[in-house]
Amino acid sequence: MTTAPYYADDLVTLYHGKAEEVMGEWVNGLANPDFGQIIVTSPPYNMGLTPGGNGRGMYRPGGNNKGGRFRDGYANHDDAMPQDEYDAWQRDCLGLMWELIPSDGAIYYNHKQRVEHGIVRIPLGLQFGLPLRQIITWDRGTGIGVNRRHYAGVAEWVFLFAKPDFKLRDHSASGAGDVWRLGMAREDYGHPAPFPVGLPAKAIDTSGARSVLDPFAGTGTTLVAAKEAGVRGIGIEKSEHYCEMAARRLAQDVLPLGVAA
Structure with a gap:
């Protein structure tokens, strides 16, 4: 390497x-390809551009506007790619993930729908290029994007792509169901769109995974869950700023933003 x-x-x-x-x-x-028996990840959602009024295209929102927290993207990723390029990039990434996991592996891929000019955009048009075993709903417990043209989104999806030999830990794990009521992340560690530790923790626990990979590690939430579960965790992150936050967090040397030492 x-x-x-x-x-x-x-x-x-x-x-x-x-x-x-x-x-x-x-x-x-x-x-040895077993860098992660399972992959738990949430890529950038390509939210850097917001739909304009009257079907007039997409624009970069102001800081106080709807979607303003995504105006500058994620550190050094502007999150405003042409949609076809974004979809192609994500399919390529999913293909690499699929090659890395073993025959009893699975990918937990967190993404969300989005309404643009009155029409829903489904992640990658549901054309992932991989066998989709199940769609899990993450209930965040609160809505965002309040708009009279559609209901506020209170949920995101976790797409489960699984190799033929993948199985859950046991029958009680299956009983956890396909709706995960996890709420929102309590701390953001400087990231505009973190998921809660409970999401990767639930995937690790119910799958009985021996190892986990997150190729869009952000501030290290999946790695924190792996460490707490006592399993091997691997992460990849493009932003050095987020890498530093993740490293400090994993070393238990950081407090959430706004909390005094």
Whole structure:
């Protein structure tokens, strides 16, 4: 491998780089492909542009407007790609993830629908290029994007892509159901759209995973869940700023924003 770890301890390792480039290195030269029995990840949603009025295209919102927190994207990713390029990029990333997981592996891919000019946009048009086993609903418990043209979104989806030998831990794990009422992340650690630790923790627990990979690691939430569960965790993150936040968080040397030491 040419990419050296940014952070590592006895259980988790974080790499600084683009997801597709680091995973490409692993796919092309990895001796042991079990970097993650499961993958739990939430990529950028391409929310940097907001629909304009009267069907007049997409624009970058003001800081106080709907979607304003995504105006500057995620650190050094502007999150405003042409939609066809974004979809192609994500399909490529999913393809690499699929190659990395073993025959009993699975991908938990968190994404959401979006209403644009009165028409719903479904993630990747549901054309993922992988066998979709199930759609899990993450109930966040609160709505965003209040608008008289549609109901506020209170849920996101976790698309489960599974290899033939993938099984849940046991029957009680199946009983957890396909609606996960997890609420929102309590702390954001400087990230505009974190998911709660409970999401990767539930995937790890119910699958009985021996290892987990997150190629869009952000501030390290999946790695925190892996560490708490005592399983091997691997993360990739493009932003050095988020890598630093994740490293400090994993080393238990950081407080949530706004909390005094």
